[in-house]
Amino acid sequence: ANYGQGESSGKIILMGEHAVVYGEPAIAFPFYATKVTAFLEELDAMDDQLVSSYYSGNLAEAPHTLKNIKKLFIHLKKEHDIHKNLQLTIESTIPAERGMGSSAAVATAVTRAFYDYLALPLSREILLEKVQLSEKIAHGNPSGIDAAATSSLQPIYFIKGHPFDYFSLNIDAFLIVADTGIKGQTREAVKDVAHLFERQPHETGQMIQKLGYFTKQAKQAIIENSPEMLAQTMDESQSLLEKLTISNDFLDLLIQTAKDTGALGAKLTGGGRGGCMIALAQTKTKAQEISQALEDAGAAETWIQGLGVHTYV
Ligand code: MEV
Numbered sequence: 345a346n347y348g349q350g351e352s353s354g355k356i357i358l359m360g361e362h363a364v365v366y367g368e369p370a371i372a373f374p375f376y377a378t379k380v381t382a383f384l385e386e387l388d389a390m391d392d393q394l395v396s397s398y399y400s401g402n403l404a405e406a407p408h409t410l411k412n413i414k415k416l417f418i419h420l421k422k423e424h425d426i427h428k429n430l431q432l433t434i435e436s437t438i439p440a441e442r443g444m445g446s447s448a449a450v451a452t453a454v455t456r457a458f459y460d461y462l463a464l465p466l467s468r469e470i471l472l473e474k475v476q477l478s479e480k481i482a483h484g485n486p487s488g489i490d491a492a493a494t495s496s497l498q499p500i501y502f503i504k505g506h507p508f509d510y511f512s513l514n515i516d517a518f519l520i521v522a523d524t525g526i527k528g529q530t531r532e533a534v535k536d537v538a539h540l541f542e543r544q545p546h547e548t549g550q551m552i553q554k555l556g557y558f559t560k561q562a563k564q565a566i567i568e569n570s571p572e573m574l575a576q577t578m579d580e581s582q583s584l585l586e587k588l589t590i591s592n593d594f595l596d597l598l599i600q601t602a603k604d605t606g607a608l609g610a611k612l613t614g615g616g617r618g619g620c621m622i623a624l625a626q627t628k629t630k631a632q633e634i635s636q637a638l639e640d641a642g643a644a645e646t647w648i649q650g651l652g653v654h655t656y657v
Pocket of ligand 1: 357361362363364365423443445483485486487488489490530534614615617
């Protein structure tokens with residue numbers, strides 16, 4: 345065919361962000377409420393073209409912030425000996441730079457579009473390898489969790505460098521996701537934790553280990569269907585992430601607002617320093633109330649996701 349199409353969803357990290365870079369486990373799931381589509385077509389033009397809400401024009405002249413996509417595009421064309429000029433159209437409902445894995449999701453959708461265009465089967469290994477190539481440019485030292493979670497159809501229990509483990513994230517509770525509207529700074533945040541580690545290896549190492557411990561506890565809470573226990577591990581993680589300087593004032597305010605409105609637990613999700621926060625509620629009505637309170641407090645957008653077979657929405 346002379347065109348190809350690929351899709352991917354965003355992702356939410358329930359537990360374990362940052363610590364996952366150091367080999368601790370994390371729990372994440374594809375977030376179907378947000379989606380990116382990549383469409384590739386042959387073009388009768390002199391150059392490759394990119395069409396997106398962020399930038400439209402000659403791909404070679406795309407701004408620096410899109411260099412991960414540019415690099416992936418060039419890599420795929422070269423690897424598969426594609427000489428035709430192409431137009432890549434990207435449509436996304438994943439807010440960019442908010443800890444929802446938008447860069448990994450775009451890379452997943454673009455890789456899928458290329459393989460669809462080439463009519464080649466795409467294995468999970470090759471997909472992850474391509475997305476990781478793009479993520480290294482976007483994030484510097486990615487654990488691979490965004491690549492794994494955005495391209496997955498199911499929740500995962502992820503440990504860096506390990507084959508990943510699908511996980512039944514099935515608990516009778518509702519998750520509220522709120523976007524601060526502030527661009528997160530994953531790359532800087534990951535770098536700052538690394539600096540903290542260099543300066544205070546003992547304390548930082550302990551905090552990271554504790555984050556890993558709470559992720560393991562969270563897994564146990566999910567297996568036991570205990571929303572209260574899961575919530576507690578979320579609160580404990582948030583206070584550690586604050587100590588690691590990953591939170592910020594607005595995230596703290598939204599987390600407090602959620603707790604004041606009756607959330608069982610709340611924390612930031614993803615890279616931090618902006619981006620999104622998540623809160624856990626026992627019922628859908630409570631989740632709606634919390635979601636409203638978060639919007640009243642200034643959240644740019646909120647979503648509600650049921651986590652159990654009985655609560656899935
Ligand atoms: C970003 O979504 C998650 C971080 O743990 C970075 C990474 O794992 O690559 C902050």
